[in-house]
Amino acid sequence: MDINQNEQQSIIDLVDQHKDLPGALLPLLHAIQGEVGYVPDSAVAIIAGGLNLSRAEVHGVISFYHDFKTQPVGRNTVQICRAEACQSMGSRLLEAHAKETLGIDYHQTTADGNITLEPVYCLGNCACSPSVRVNDDIVARVDQDRFDELVANLGGSQ
Ligand code: FES
Structure with missing residues (x-):
């Protein structure tokens, strides 16, 4: 996805502010994500040039730390628990339903920008599996119908 001029200027400014600091890459990536919402692909060359690193080095750090988003994030984030207790209570079925309902895979955002999965x-919240987090709220015992309700409360997204 292309970034707009303001976003590009923000990235250039942040690189300028960070480039002389020791260990600048991680704080810079966090600053870019804080400002732009994610670390766009087109930022990699600007960062590499400013910090005198290779593009591969910058890519490597972005992909190593799962906190960094490389796509715009939706207005809402829905997280489905994939750990053991939730899996034993059906979270795999739930995640398949969620992906089909929203039309996206994990780490993607619906076309209307409403929901990132x-x-x-x-x-x-293992005792009340399967658990889902919708933005800051943890929701217990989510089945497919409950999931559809949660999505509808977010203003729909299909
Ligand atoms: S395993 Fe899902 S909340 Fe703990």
């Missing part, structure tokens, strides 16, 4: 590994 992410996996998560235990929400500390």
Whole structure:
């Protein structure tokens, strides 16, 4: 996805602010994600040039740390727990339903920009599996119907 001029200028400014700091790459990536919402592919060349690194080095760090998004994030984030207790209570079926309903895979965002779907590994709510987090709220015992309700409450996304 192409970035707009403002986003590109923000990235250039942030690279300028960080380039002389020791160990600048991680704080810079966090700053870009904080400002733009994600680390666009087109930022890699700007970062590599500014920090005197290869593009492969920058790519390597972005892909190593799962916190960094490389696509725009939706207005809402829905996380489905994939850890053991939730899997034993049907979270695999739930995630298949979620992907089909939303028309996206994990780490993707619906075309209307409403929902980003992410996996998560235990929400500390194992006794009430399967668990889902919708933005800051953890929701217990989510079946397919409950999932559809949650999505509808977010304003739909299909
Ligand atoms: S395994 Fe899903 S909340 Fe713990």
